[in-house]
Amino acid sequence: MRPSPIRSFDYTVLLCARMEETRAFYADVLGFPVETDKPNWVSFRIGAMLLTLRRRGAWSVCDDGPAVPGAASVQLAFRVPPPDVDAWHAELSARGVPILREPTDLPDWRHRTLFFRDPEENIVEIYAEY
Secondary structure (H helix, E strand, O other): OOOOOOOOOOEEEEEEOOHHHHHHHHHHHOOOOEEEEEOOEEEEEEOOEEEEEEEOOEOOOOEOOOOOOOOOOOEEEEEOOHHHHHHHHHHHHHOOOOEEEEEEEEOOOOEEEEEEEOOOOOEEEEEEEO
């Protein structure tokens, strides 16, 4: 018997070597509300989803192994209203967050995008549909 199709996506876990800095980035810079806050596990509520940080290393399931310096593990994309892409660019620039690509219109996708990295080198995108 085949299982039922998967119909929901609940949370994403980012593996962190720089846990405290990454927690501060998502809480203080991006302003995500903290739902669970433990030394090795921090979850942020973003709408119906959770973005969770877990300290990289050995745990009960496996050993995550080392991260490759300078290599992204994931790309996270957060949708905002159209005027907020430029507002986020100004906010992130004022906070010294290095920008990978300034706000850019992508007509084929009907998106306005902004790209930067978090402290773990993951790529973060803030975008709006138009």
